[in-house]
């Protein structure tokens with residue numbers, strides 16, 4: 001069907017900025033704001049829901065919530081230390097909450113007083129972070145919530161002409177804030193939109209189309225996630241013709257596609273995940289209750305995402321003072337150390353065509369060289385794994401990615417080889433496979 005405000009382009013973007021985003025594969029999400037101060041508790045009551053939802057969980061009105069501005073002193077906020085942590089993690093880009101659902105702006109926006117400018121130290125958090133990350137060669141994407149609990153003209157739905165006039169004012173405000181962000185921070189690489197599921201936003205597909213156009217006009221090559229977009233019929237992420245809007249699919253939140261679901265390899269996509277079960281902002285309870293995921297669970301999610309042609313955006317929620325909790329530093333050290341020696345099977349990689357999900361781990365392939373990697377994340381008690389080969393494929397040799405040492409394997413039949421793996425390993429084992437195509441015509445038996 002003809003659309004005015006559907007997908008702005010067909011197929012994958014193949015420009016340098018998008019190729020870099022695809023090559024990066026691994027990003028760090030940062031959720032930091034006023035919600036990081038109460039960290040899930042209010043007036044002595046702890047709410048088990050996501051810490052950044054505390055205003056809703058505890059019924060705190062915008063005026064009382066705004067009282068936290070005076071407490072946002074962030075004595076431990078050190079942008080260079082944050083950038084070093086991202087580098088240590090092995091993240092190639094960072095997505096930072098410029099404005100979350102509570103409407104508080106981590107940059108001194110001229111459009112509202114509800115910003116860091118009103119805090120005791122008045123630091124331009126976004127500006128300092130963009131500088132620090134960029135100086136470390138880490139690309140920056142800015143998270144912006146269209147949903148805004150603080151702004152008086154926000155509406156969940158439009159049920160009167162007054163609602164429509166108010167929400168139009170809100171969309172103008174949000175549009176000017178986004179213009180301001182793209183103008184103040186022109187070297188950010190992308191924008192990550194959230195809070196766009198309500199009827200009011202879905203009814204304004206043209207606005208979302210105009211925002212995408214504006215951002216890409218102000219920052220040529222800017223990358224925008226599909227979650228911003230609706231078309232004129234209210235279809236989100238993919239327009240009414242099924243074409244992906246924005247530059248990559250961003251519907252995987254706290255979930256990944258099934259490991260065998262090769263359909264997702266048709267598009268660029270990114271999954272965002274948390275370390276605790278369900279809090280994006282720092283939740284003091286998560287630190288105590290040990291409900292957060294083991295670092296190696298998160299590493300497996302990264303390998304799984306890459307095996308299916310996606311990126312993983314792993315969330316960290318700094319504490320209200322600007323420091324990181326020990327359980328998050330553990331994740332940094334575990335994933336960073338593994339990527340230091342095994343990153344070849346992640347960065348610049350994607351799906352290995354013809355290599356089906358094996359169960360014991362994932363196959364990835366270098367998008368440029370075609371080199372195939374077998375990453376064992378579930379080491380079998382037998383100490384042996386079988387690789388089912390694509391048709392007419394032979395493994396010439398195999399090396400351990402971490403050490404470069406050759407790895408012995410046995411050819412079981414013309415479609416299967418068998419590897420011995422170190423049953424004592426407590427981290428995933430990555431193997432680089434040198435494969436070649438077999439010319440079976442000469443060997444084809446008469447039937």
Ligand SMILES: C[C@@H]1N[C@@H](c2cn(-c3ccccc3)nn2)[C@H](O)[C@@H]1O
Pocket residue numbers: 050052194195253272280
């Ligand atoms: C990226 C993540 N998206 C935000 C979010 C998630 N949700 C939500 C709300 C109801 C059900 C499921 C998810 N609402 N807002 C989270 O606060 C975080 O920013």
